[in-house]
Amino acid sequence: MKTAAAPSLAFALLLLGTTLGLAGTDLVLPAVPDLPDVLGGSAAMAQLVLAAFVAGGCIGLILFGELGARADQRRLLVGSLIAYALVSLACALAPSLPALVGLRFLHGLSGAAAAVFAPGMIRAMFSEAGAVRALGLMGSVESLVPALAPVAGVWLLAAFGWTSSFYLIAVLSLIVAVLVRALGSSLPVPPPTRSQGSYIRLLKNPTYMRYALSQACTLGGLLIFVFGAPAMMTKALGLSLNAFILMQVTGIAFFILASNIAGRLADMFGAERMILAGSGISALGLMGLSMYGNAGGTDPLMITALFVPVNLGLGLRGPPGFFHAILASDGDDARGAALVILFILSMTATGTAIAAPLVTAGLSPLAGVAASFSCISIILLASLRPLKAR
Template identity: 50%
Template sequence: MAAPETSDPLVPHPLAMPHTPSPVQQSLAFALVVSSTVVGIAGIDLVLPAVPSLPEALGGSIEEAQLVLAGYSFGTAAGLLVFGELGSRFNRRLLLGLSLLLFALTSFAASWAGGMTELIVIRVVQGAFGAAAAVFAPGLIRALYGDDRAVGAMGRLGSIESLTPALAPLVGVYLLDLGGWRLSFDIIGALALLLALIMAVFGSRLPKSPRQEKGSGGYLALLRDLVFLRYALSQAFSLGSLLIFVFGMPAVLTGSLQLGLSGFVTLQIVGVSAFIVGASSSASAVRRFGAESVILGGTLALTAAFVAMLLYAFAGGSALAVIIALFVVVNFGFGLRGPAGFHRAVVASGADDARGSALVVLGILGTAAGGTALAAPFIALGLAPLVGVAALVALMASASLLLLPALREDLS
């Protein structure tokens, strides 16, 4: 099976709409895509505050309750691959609407779960259905806006998505106090059901699925394509390094650094703000400097910040102000390169953008999970081991850009 000729000069996207939609149509379609991805993300973050109360409500241990989160993540990973394959064969507008309906039904089923094991199994299935939007969103946005405006649209998508992990747990705490742990699942189900109904009415505003050429495409072909791997790996390693750091910092701040969770809240607020500024600047930076320069510059900036933080940790530094200052550079760097990097990965996958997007998101999840597991045994030793793992992964992102071939034509 031959790899797609992604290094050739670019041609119009195979999903491209035959006519230019009006700004109102674009905004409605964009809102629908964004809302679908946010609901999938909320499947973890909105439920997160309820996890400690699950053993008392359903029986079992707190370790089993953590599987309610892990099961969703496992289901998401499987769903990425499944929907990546289905999206390359069937109408993705229909698949997105159907996935939202099934996501809603599994959310309601989770609300009615009578035991921990039952809830965990339902969460695996729910996570799989929640993966569809993440697979289809990048290709749909590229087709909706065209290559010249897709980076800006992806920057807006990333900015909105970045707010979900910050705000959804706060809403989850309120819902837990208001109606117990089941209410979060009911709210998620109701939102997904509403989106499924909107898809049934307005789904035609989204671009159609591309035609797949016989004998082309497939995950193996993409994994053999060095141009695609350049963008997929750099995207996965860049965001993965950031997530590894974020996942480990609560334990570091409350443990060896003795700074408390309030420090983590400050770190997150400042970090998300810096990311939004970077993502909002990405499109204009691409127009001025070119996509490749922006992707490389943002990646080198976040890598340098992590290396500087590692040197600071080795020197015995622990001041939260210094950590936050360097974390601002990490987030701004990824915000700057993230939208352009994901867009180039979609471009490099050609008509296989559903599979391509699935592999990129799966790479992000796998990198974050693997790096977190690698740092976990040493997390009690302080800041250096956690930042060391994050810096190593960031260096891998930079190496992917420096060693692997780029697309021949720059979409500036």
Template identity: 55%
Template sequence: MNRGWVTLALVVGSTIVGLMGTDLVLPAVPRMPEALGGDPAQAQLVLAAYVGGSCLGLFGYGVLGDRVATPHLFIGSLFATALLSLACSLAPSMEALIALRAVQGMVAAAPAVFAPGIVNAMFDEENAVRAIGVLGSIESLAPALAPVAGAALLAIGGWQLNFDVMAATAAVLGVLLLALGGVPQVRRRGKGSFMALLRDPVFLRYALSQALVLGGLLVFVFGMPTVFVRVHGGTLTDFIVMQVCGIATFMIAANSATRAVRRYGAEQVIAAGTGIAAAGALAQFLYALAGGSSALVITVLFVPVNTGLGLRGPPGFFRAILASHGDDARGSALVILFVLGAAAAGTALVSPWIEHGTVPVAGAALAFHAISAMCLILLPKLKAEA
């Protein structure tokens, strides 16, 4: 049992490596044009390329999960991530870095595909919701702490050191998992396909609504370092404070989700969390339209978005896995694919207007939240199993 929990902890650490691919690099983005050439719009593509590459990787690992053993894919992904991270630190130009980031995102996607299936195999439904909430809280520390660490690394060794640290972390996790004997094989019950899931309106209800809430939040987060520093005349501290407050709120809400589901039911909690997040996104957009630029107010309005995501995140993700009817790897891959696809598309669309301030960033995020609510209204619910 202790060995199983150690393995699970290393799996969580491996998913954090994927998150480091965006959040550890965020502090360097506003200054990358000075270091590598290009402009702020290209610098935003350093983030979007990684996320877009991750989308392709999620699809690829979902297919390979039927043909290649999970331990081989999982650990191989970590070592490949280490190599690509080193290559990114040696990039000679913005264009080269963007291309390498796309490949880096592709190879780093395996832990995100297989981790939910591992949790589903280890726990019953109630404990799985609790486990996903706890694991989500641990993983959510990465967006809060990685920018702080990234800013420190930027000051110590420049933007290259951020990628060197990511490479070292991925390599160490790979070695530890090898020493421990690998990771469990993700179970699959029966045959499935991506197309079958994409045609299933019940699966799409949970997968799309989950992805659009989180994707909208990520679009906002990816854009705010540049907005705070280059538009509002602030500092990275403004962004870090916003992130820490948001993540702390998410952790509290995520760890309350199990009790809320037990008392009110999963569907009610998912709907309430979606509504709270959408209300926060609307408030952010209206404040931006009014010309507001206070870091304090932006941080306060960021709190309900994270609260809503924290409440709906664990039951929403788990019900998406249940709706995949045993095809855990493809189900989790599609959920995260939708998340990253929304984040990549939103970040790329907003990047040409990033120096116009909060309005385009908050507007894109609000659009995603609104569509998420529509998914819950229009698509059918998961039926209780007899």
């Protein structure tokens, strides 16, 4: 059913909800080094403030994917936002660092609903072309969060202290919850979920796995490189962090451009061609970085130029790829979206762990690990059957 009283308003609410979930890491990030001085504990325990949030988010994805297949997703979204706000408030009032770590697990868990429900609701609100465009716009905004939220976090930390980020998240989450509750008719009734659906059924569906895993491998390849790039550039190449900032800002700009034209290009050339082409372009960019590093290259401008196709390819394949994963879930939208995001987190975590000992060895090893994950995406697309043309 593709009926909604105000699709643009509904989409804005979903976008705000998913952005707040992402901000739970990036907005808090600048305060982490100072937490042991304020709450006691060690620097290692302070890092668990971030890790606990991610771990809770992974559990939340599975939980809300299951609940969303059984209950009204609009009510679940409101409840999730309220819980997210209350846990944010509790984090600000945490008496010790161990208590904050425990609360952050609940924080990540409670904030996962919007990311799970948004793709299915977007599918219900728009046509296929409109949904791809909406997912592209959502991806564009979400890509800015890791770049802009830490800057806001630094300002909040300096002006109001470490608790201010949690208070801000709490207030904004409550506002969005109230708006979703008051304007619930603007959110669509999600499409019917298969009564016999399950995560096991999705894992056994080769067509769904084709889109879900290839999406995770392409995005995971990019994130593996990004997560290791600061240490690689400063420790191995002797560059400043300005080189990393230049690379990131340029990459995000091209990702935003590509993700917002992906829907139109998919209409013109077909979604399958865009998914395959985008995956190939992204993989070629990472392989180019690896070869450049193997040749002894260290020029930050050249690294930035080679990083452009990595982002461009992801932007071209990201929106149609995610949408086709939802289509391939065969009506099991909530579980389907949850698994895609969980695969992305898992691929990124695995690749980052593999690359961790190599980041100080230079550009080539890090880019090579990232490229290997990105190339797996192409293998999956070539070996597993696509959706039938409709």
